[in-house]
Amino acid sequence: MNQGSNFQTPKWLNGGGQPAEPVVQKTLTQGPGLPAPTWFVGCGNMGGAIIDGWRAAGIDLSQAVVIRPSGAQVEGARTVSTLADAGASPKLVLLAVKPQKLDEVVAELAPHITSEVTLVSILAGVEAASLRSRFPNAGAIVRAMPNLPVAIRRGVVALYSEDAGDSLRQQLGDLFVSLGWAMWAADESKFAAIGAVAGAGPAYVARFISALAKAGERRGLSSQIAATVALETVLGTAWMAATTGEAMDEVARRVASPSGTTEAGLAVIDKALDDLIEVTIDAAARRGAELAEDARVP
Numbered sequence: 001m002n003q004g005s006n007f008q009t010p011k012w013l014n015g016g017g018q019p020a021e022p023v024v025q026k027t028l029t030q031g032p033g034l035p036a037p038t039w040f041v042g043c044g045n046m047g048g049a050i051i052d053g054w055r056a057a058g059i060d061l062s063q064a065v066v067i068r069p070s071g072a073q074v075e076g077a078r079t080v081s082t083l084a085d086a087g088a089s090p091k092l093v094l095l096a097v098k099p100q101k102l103d104e105v106v107a108e109l110a111p112h113i114t115s116e117v118t119l120v121s122i123l124a125g126v127e128a129a130s131l132r133s134r135f136p137n138a139g140a141i142v143r144a145m146p147n148l149p150v151a152i153r154r155g156v157v158a159l160y161s162e163d164a165g166d167s168l169r170q171q172l173g174d175l176f177v178s179l180g181w182a183m184w185a186a187d188e189s190k191f192a193a194i195g196a197v198a199g200a201g202p203a204y205v206a207r208f209i210s211a212l213a214k215a216g217e218r219r220g221l222s223s224q225i226a227a228t229v230a231l232e233t234v235l236g237t238a239w240m241a242a243t244t245g246e247a248m249d250e251v252a253r254r255v256a257s258p259s260g261t262t263e264a265g266l267a268v269i270d271k272a273l274d275d276l277i278e279v280t281i282d283a284a285a286r287r288g289a290e291l292a293e294d295a296r297v298p
Contacts, residue, residue: 034059034061034064035063035091036063036091037063037086037087037091038064038090038092038094039090039094040065040077041067041093041094041096041097041105042095042096042097042098043066043067044096044098046096047094048074049148049149050096050151050179051064051066052151052152053150053151053152053180054178054179055075056151057153059178061076062076062077064077065080065086065087065090067083067085083108083112090112091117091118092117092118093109093113093120095120095123095131097123099123099124099125100294102123106134110135113135113137113138114137114138117138118138118139118140118142118172120143120144121144123295124145124288125287125288125290125294126143126291126292126295127188127292127296128141128188130292130295132162140163140168141161141162141163141164142160142161142164142172143158143159143160143188144157144158145157145158145194145198147198147201149180150179153180154180155181156182156198157182157183158190158195158198158199159176160190160191192285192288193285195288196284196288199284205234208234210230212230213227213229
């Protein structure tokens with residue numbers, strides 16, 4: 001599969017929607033790969049998923065240093081428990097601590113974030129301006145919003161930066177598109193919108209699959225068979241639509257015969273599902289706005 005075909009060429013837009021000159025930026029590497037050295041500051045579920053995806057993509061992790069309090073080893077990378085043990089100053093820092101922990105690491109990390117360093121943050125809700133206020137000397141600040149399937153290279157990654165130049169954008173795009181589908185958002189509100197849908201989306205899809213399986217159990221299927229049927233149904237439907245390019249409404253139409261069983265079920269779900277998903281995404285977006293507010297420096 002040509003992962004690169006999913007990467008959208010960055011568009012430079014200013015507030016009026018007209019092309020704007022990109023900031024000239026040093027390149028990180030000559031091709032897809034991690035610069036030496038790259039620091040992962042924090043490595044929880046999402047940071048670990050990114051590393052897993054890059055490892056699966058064949059990206060060399062030998063130049064990566066993972067800094068995590070537990071010191072738990074990460075395959076292929078050097079792992080330390082403190083910044084003091086990280087060694088040579090980084091060229092790329094992937095900031096992957098919890099948003100609420102940001103200010104706990106700033107004092108020790110900020111001296112390492114110089115004009116030679118690109119800072120990539122995956123912290124939900126923490127805006128570029130809030131990051132810049134804490135790391136004023138960074139060469140470029142980039143926000144990335146991946147979702148968990150990046151671990152198997154089937155994820156979605158939104159990217160946003162106010163100061164990364166063309167070369168840097170292309171190189172980061174090459175790195176992140178190896179994890180699935182990636183695009184640069186034209187503004188931070190679009191970035192947040194992608195995050196609200198894709199970032200949390202796997203959890204919502206998982207809940208739907210679980211509900212489908214429970215319905216099968218209530219009709220006499222074993223839990224194992226019900227779970228397999230539900231998972232394969234969702235996987236097959238998504239795979240078919242991705243392969244054929246069909247719209248979801250068309251897929252549903254093809255399944256539902258007039259006055260048939262599927263149409264009877266759709267009559268119920270169509271009354272509630274759109275509204276349920278809308279209020280669900282709204283709740284996630286509101287929490288994102290709260291995290292952004294909390295991270296703003298007074």
